[in-house]
Amino acid sequence: MAALLETENLKKHYQMGDVVVRALDGVSISVSDGEFLALLGASGSGKSTLLNLIAGLDRPTSGSLRIEGNDLSAMSPEELSRHRRSNVGIIFQSFNLVSTMSALDNVTLSMMFAGVSKIEREQRAGQLLESMGLGGRQRHRPKELSGGEQQRVAISRALANKPRVLLADEPTGNLDSRTSREIMQVLKELNEREGKAIILVTHDANLAAQYAHRTITLMDGTVLSESTS
Amino acid sequence: MITGDTFGLSLRNLRQSKLRTALTTIGVSIGIASLGGMLSLGVGFQDQITGRLMQAGLFDSITVMDPAILGGPGALLAERGGLRGGRGRGATPTPSPKLNDETLKKLAALDNVLEVYPNLRVPVELKIDDFTRTLTASGVPMSSKGQGSFQTFSYGAFFAGDSDASCMLTLDTAKQIAEQNPGSLIGKTATLSYASSVTNTAESLNVPAGLQVQRTETSCRIAGIIERDPGGIPGGGGLTGIMVPMGMAKTMDAQAIVNLQSFLRDPSQAKAYGAVTVKVKQARFTQDVEDKLRGMGFTVFSINDALKGAKTAFIVLDIFLSLIGSIALAVSSLGIVNTMVMSILERTREIGIMKAIGASDNDIRKIFLIEASVIGLMGGFVGVGIGWIVGQAINIGGGIYIRSQGGTPAPLFYFPLWLAAASIAFSIVVSLIAGSYPASRAARLDPIQALRHD
Numbered sequence: 001m002a003a004l005l006e007t008e009n010l011k012k013h014y015q016m017g018d019v020v021v022r023a024l025d026g027v028s029i030s031v032s033d034g035e036f037l038a039l040l041g042a043s044g045s046g047k048s049t050l051l052n053l054i055a056g057l058d059r060p061t062s063g064s065l066r067i068e069g070n071d072l073s074a075m076s077p078e079e080l081s082r083h084r085r086s087n088v089g090i091i092f093q094s095f096n097l098v099s100t101m102s103a104l105d106n107v108t109l110s111m112m113f114a115g116v117s118k119i120e121r122e123q124r125a126g127q128l129l130e131s132m133g134l135g136g137r138q139r140h141r142p143k144e145l146s147g148g149e150q151q152r153v154a155i156s157r158a159l160a161n162k163p164r165v166l167l168a169d170e171p172t173g174n175l176d177s178r179t180s181r182e183i184m185q186v187l188k189e190l191n192e193r194e195g196k197a198i199i200l201v202t203h204d205a206n207l208a209a210q211y212a213h214r215t216i217t218l219m220d221g222t223v224l225s226e227s228t229s
Numbered sequence: 230m231i232t233g234d235t236f237g238l239s240l241r242n243l244r245q246s247k248l249r250t251a252l253t254t255i256g257v258s259i260g261i262a263s264l265g266g267m268l269s270l271g272v273g274f275q276d277q278i279t280g281r282l283m284q285a286g287l288f289d290s291i292t293v294m295d296p297a298i299l300g301g302p303g304a305l306l307a308e309r310g311g312l313r314g315g316r317g318r319g320a321t322p323t324p325s326p327k328l329n330d331e332t333l334k335k336l337a338a339l340d341n342v343l344e345v346y347p348n349l350r351v352p353v354e355l356k357i358d359d360f361t362r363t364l365t366a367s368g369v370p371m372s373s374k375g376q377g378s379f380q381t382f383s384y385g386a387f388f389a390g391d392s393d394a395s396c397m398l399t400l401d402t403a404k405q406i407a408e409q410n411p412g413s414l415i416g417k418t419a420t421l422s423y424a425s426s427v428t429n430t431a432e433s434l435n436v437p438a439g440l441q442v443q444r445t446e447t448s449c450r451i452a453g454i455i456e457r458d459p460g461g462i463p464g465g466g467g468l469t470g471i472m473v474p475m476g477m478a479k480t481m482d483a484q485a486i487v488n489l490q491s492f493l494r495d496p497s498q499a500k501a502y503g504a505v506t507v508k509v510k511q512a513r514f515t516q517d518v519e520d521k522l523r524g525m526g527f528t529v530f531s532i533n534d535a536l537k538g539a540k541t542a543f544i545v546l547d548i549f550l551s552l553i554g555s556i557a558l559a560v561s562s563l564g565i566v567n568t569m570v571m572s573i574l575e576r577t578r579e580i581g582i583m584k585a586i587g588a589s590d591n592d593i594r595k596i597f598l599i600e601a602s603v604i605g606l607m608g609g610f611v612g613v614g615i616g617w618i619v620g621q622a623i624n625i626g627g628g629i630y631i632r633s634q635g636g637t638p639a640p641l642f643y644f645p646l647w648l649a650a651a652s653i654a655f656s657i658v659v660s661l662i663a664g665s666y667p668a669s670r671a672a673r674l675d676p677i678q679a680l681r682h683d
Contacts, residue, residue, distance in 0.1 A: 052677055055585070057584075058677055078589055078591070081587055081592075082587070084585065086587070090585055090586070096578075096585070096680060097582075100245055100579075112230060112231075113230050113587040113592060115231055158586075
């Protein structure tokens with residue numbers, strides 16, 4: 001499989017008062033197209049920082065991060081926002097839906113930023129919600145939906161602009177075990193049926209082993225180990 | 230991102246916080262109302278004064294006077310005019326050339342001069358039905374048709390011809406004659422009586438030879454009543470209560486005893502006028518022609534001299550009024566900044582989400598700038614409305630008061646369309662400026678920080 005994403009000696013340092021926090025301290029990994037990768041680690045290991053860098057929400061201190069050959073660290077803010085809306089789809093632990101918008105509007109929002117016409121985006125959002133089993137709940141606000149339903153809306157939103165890779169940051173962290181399994185099943189199907197590359201950030205080794213093709217364990221901002229399941 | 234969608238998101242945000250939007254809009258509208266109201270006061274004031282002068286047709290006319298004939302007031306004016314003109318600068322005063330028909334022809338031949346006509350004033354006794362009153366009749370040339378005060382007629386129309394036996398009245402005069410229905414005077418015949426001198430040589434009538442005063446009567450049909458009385462402007466072509474065609478006025482003037490000079494005039498000498506009006510082709514030539522006439526030794530007066538100071542005064546007045554009005558607008562623009570900053574604080578997480586799913590900094594900035602300008606637009610409209618209503622209320626209230634004091638009411642506030650449009654545009658611009666800081670603050674938000682925000 002071709003390399004979709006590659007990092008080389010990626011570093012992210014924060015200045016906290018007089019102390020320099022080395023959130024990432026030289027990480028070199030590569031993700032292939034269609035791969036299901038898990039980033040495992042305790043809190044503070046740097047796994048979320050790495051995900052934020054891949055998502056283009058943050059910029060590395062040094063090192064390179066290439067997606068399909070393009071270096072994110074060299075991108076302008078405008079190019080980074082384009083990367084966020086078309087290359088990646090992000091799924092958060094806390095769903096991060098706009099509370100004042102309906103499920104449908106939340107999904108259409110990301111397509112709005114991509115300049116998709118109203119008719120087209122509402123049609124696609126409807127299809128996505130339908131496929132997530134939320135056909136009848138399109139007009140509901142997030143607070144009228146269960147946690148699992150909210151996360152399905154968030155997944156629909158992440159898929160709206162047909163990204164190459166889905167970035168899931170502890171997607172089941174706020175869900176009960178049964179719903180967690182359902183959500184993980186959705187991700188697994190997206191990976192298997194549609195060939196979406198998925199990068200899952202988790203602290204749960206079982207979850208990683210159960211669903212991911214490959215698991216990279218991080219500790220103190222460096223790669224501790226790598227295993228294939 | 231499609232512009233329509235950006236608008237959609239902005240409007241949605243405004244609808245989300247209706248109360249805050251409404252309060253901020255009211256704040257802006259009060260600011261715009263006070264600024265627009267102040268300016269409309271300035272414009273109204275200016276309009277009252279320049280409007281009167283315009284109506285009098287004074288911008289393109291120069292009055293040439295013969296101080297000797299005009300007597301006391303004329304000499305006084307001439308002296309004042311002379312301070313600016315060529316005469317008062319230590320040079321020994323030379324008498325002005327006589328203003329007779331020959332001189333008039335010479336003046337009419339000057340560059341950029343449209344026409345020259347004498348200012349004829351004849352004291353008459355006006356008689357219509359039972360009404361009798363002594364007033365001054367003035368001569369109006371046919372070229373004044375549709376100009377100045379003759380743009381708006383309350384009733385009737387301009388004279389049909391120069392030698393027509395017709396006359397026009399001002400509305401004030403007409404109301405004195407027929408309080409209830411001034412319009413009924415149109416078509417009626419007025420009798421004008423004036424004193425004329427005859428040189429009596431026939432001794433057969435058994436009266437001593439010499440000057441005699443007799444009463445001469447002439448009549449005219451009332452053709453029109455003009456609405457606006459431009460008032461007596463010193464030396465200017467100010468109109469009088471009754472106006473007759475120039476041809477008729479000349480006939481009357483030739484016979485009438487207007488003042489002591491005309492009474493004692495040697496009949497063998499050409500008739501000289503007290504003052505003549507020189508109309509220039511365009512108002513911008515007034516100064517040139519005025520200077521030329523002064524150089525020829527005439528005593529001249531034009532409204533330009535008086536207006537130079539007035540123009541500066543109007544600009545100062547407008548600046549002063551708009552400064553007062555701007556205070557409220559400055560406060561309300563701070564209101565916009567406050568509202569927007571609050572709104573950004575409240576929506577920090579939402580902004581973070583939008584950025585995470587692909588909104589660019591520019592998208593976010595535009596959303597907030599549009600919000601600000603929509604507040605400005607609405608505030609502008611409401612403000613112009615408030616300003617107009619308050620202005621009208623004061624106009625009406627003031628009108629009632631002025632009328633009760635026996636004056637002629639004039640609108641104090643004047644809100645022309647350009648002022649309304651400019652106020653709304655200014656409101657949007659001010660709102661955009663006020664919104665630019667919060668908008669760029671929103672655009673610069675770090676998405677990771679924003680997503681952690683509750």
